[in-house]
Amino acid sequence: MAVYFITFAVALAITLIATPLVKKLAIAWGVVDQPDHRKVHTRIMPRMGGLAIYLAFAVCFFLFVPQTSEALGIFIGGTIIVLTGMLDDKYQLSPKMKMLGQLIAAIVVIGFGLRVEFINLPFDDDQVYFAWLSIPVTIFWLVGVTNAVNLIDGLDGLAAGVSGIAITATMIMAFLMGNSLAIILSIILLGAVIGFLFFNFHPAKIFMGDTGALFLGFNLAALSILGFKQLTLIAFIVPILILGVPLSDTFYAIIRRIVNKKPISQPDKNHLHHCLLSMGYSHRKTVLIIYGISALFALSAVVFSQSTLWGAAMIIGLVLILLELGSEVIGLMGKKNRPLLRIARQIKLKYRLANRR
Incomplete structure (x- = not known):
């Protein structure tokens, strides 16, 4: 257990030391973020801070992580992702070039043996093997x-904090399953993320x-496969719940753009953090609210994993209802697309009319 505390402390310390140096490097290279109509910040900011997280991860990887095939695949794939992100931060790569880098990283991970292999059905002992489908399924999940x-990387500390909460949930699940590789990788990432938040939280x-955002997303995806690559059908939901905030925000963004007949890749200002800001919450409060939502998702994932089949079904049903209600209240789908709230208003109106009689 002591090695885990040492690993965490080393990752934290390296990030605390490296982040100011990376900041100077970003300014020297001209890797800065210019404010525009879609962004919340109003001054030029150095970016590429995720390089500090990667440096902490790389040093700790060679110091503390067993050099298994799967671990090396995650490290090499993550390195490709970091290089892709650095090039994008500097030169604003096209979506196709960014996707190419992500696909190469995903293929590397699969080549080193990390993939979703099969699902155990919950009502009997049968197993459904993905066979060749494991490759596209794994690529789809990673990307x-x-x-x-x-x-979701739209506010100070948002992506880092949400990722940290998801990493914590993944680490807890890894402890419950006794997956030592997933534990040590989670601890390294958690230490690095917390260290970076000292410089990234508002202001x-x-x-x-x-x-950083691509690197953290890639590692979260890889860790979830590492921990849940041989799944029961019910346990398949656990990594989805852990990553509930970024996945649900992405889902609603896709649906919103389809409904509004806009290209899926077209950015907008209707993401979760934009909607909360438009409701009058401050920058810091918006981030803390999303932290809370992410923590609820993470907690539900841990409880879900320890529940019976019917208990798990009830939890997922409740989560889906609360997710839809929350999205309608916040306005993720716009003011017109609020079916549950519309039904609730109709029921309330009928109740009032009935009482008047």
Whole structure:
């Protein structure tokens, strides 16, 4: 157990030391974020701060992590992601070039043996093997989660904090399952993220940029596969719950753009943090609210994993209802698309009319 505390402390210390140096490097290279109509900040900010997180991860990886095939695949894939993010932070890569880097990283991870292999059915002992489908399923998950975390990187400390909460939940699950590799990788990432938050929480001194957001998303996706690659059908929900905030925000963004007949890749200002800001919450309060939502998702994932089949079904049903209600109250789908609230108003109106009689 002592090695875990040492690993955490080393990752934290390296990030605390490296972040100011990376900030100077970003300014020297001209890797800065210019304010525009979509962004909340109003002054030029250095980005590429995720490089400090990666440096802490790299040093701790070679000091503390067993050099298994899967671990090396995650490290090499993460390195490719960091290089892709750095190039994007500096040169604003096209979406196709960013996607190419993510696909290469995902293929590397799969080549080193990390993939979703099969699902155990909950009502009997049968197993459904993915066979060749394991490759596209794994790529879809890795690329999808990587971009989901990147999409929520819109406020100071938001992506780092949400990722930290998700990493903590993953670490708890790894302890429950006795997965030592997932535990040590989670501890390294958690130490690095907390160290970076000292400089990234509002008011931020540096942004993590795509370098950090893509790297954290990629590692969260890889860790979830590492911990849940041989799944029961019910346990398949656990990593989705852990990553509930970025995945749900991405889901609603896709649906919103389809409903409004806009390209899926077209950015907008209707993400979760934008909606909370428009409701009058301050920058810091908005971030803390989303932290709370993320923590609830993480807690539900841990409880879900320890529940019976019917208990798990009830939890997921409750989560889905609360998710839809919350999205309608906040306005993630716009003011017109609020079916549950519309039904609730109709029921309330009928109740009032009935009482008048």
